[in-house]
Amino acid sequence: MQDTLIKIEHGTEQCSRMLLPTKDALDVLSGKWKLQILIALMFGKKRFSQIQAEVIGITPKMLSKELKQLEINELAVRHVYDTAPVSVEYEMTVHGKTLEPLLRALTEWGIVHRKRVIASSKKQKKNSLL
Amino acid sequence: MQDTLIKIEHGTEQCSRMLLPTKDALDVLSGKWKLQILIALMFGKKRFSQIQAEVIGITPKMLSKELKQLEINELAVRHVYDTAPVSVEYEMTVHGKTLEPLLRALTEWGIVHRKRVIASSKKQKKNSLL
DNA sequence: TATACCGCTATACTTTGGGAAACTACTATT
């Protein structure tokens, strides 16, 4: 019993040590678009229209808003070039690049998960035949 | 010029190869609570009320809803024990455990990010004195 | 002159996420 209490205490302490930084991270990264935009920027500077083309489904309004947020949190920078017509490029900051391992881990997991979803939908089909 | 085009093509192809699985992952993981709940479950089976105590700020409604989603996506399982009063435990599935590296990466980044935010808010204070 | 591209912004709307508080069903204890 004493043992159990100690285990629980230990468990919840470890747990809250993980939960607090996670919340900080989620504050900045959560939402449908930010991580996708950051992935697009992992492969180099890009223009507004190019990001919009790659992040499928995003509207200009959302892209504009999300880019501003990324700038505020110093994950991306905006460069304006005085060309004609004016060209704007967005780039990952050094801080943004520290997200790369996370972004890759997310993608890796997405691949695993997708396989699983496909497999389990096959199983469902099988079962529905019974 | 030819070079540039090839680079761009290559870049966007790589990019969309990452973006598609990422979307799949985000469909299942996005939102304020799911990742936090999963972290709580990393440290072993837990009861509803225990999760609620650890994931600070979550309401029973949200917890209930999110746990259902996690069950549907086979990231967590619900066990009901026929005790009195009835006790229910939630546990990570094998598939859920494949998220552990990602959860740890997220926490790690959260720590890095928090340090940065604190540092830059100090800088702001400095600047505001000028 | 007209059309089209770029990088947005404006407006108006719908949908979803999330919070507060009360309530339920069941059981055990007093």
Add this chain to the structure above:
DNA sequence: AATAGTAGTTTCCCAAAGTATAGCGGTATA
């Protein structure tokens, strides 16, 4: 009969997220 614990559900509500569509100011091209 009253109270309390467990695991939620229900209701009402608001704010943020997201969609759809249109337009703007500049430039370049036909």
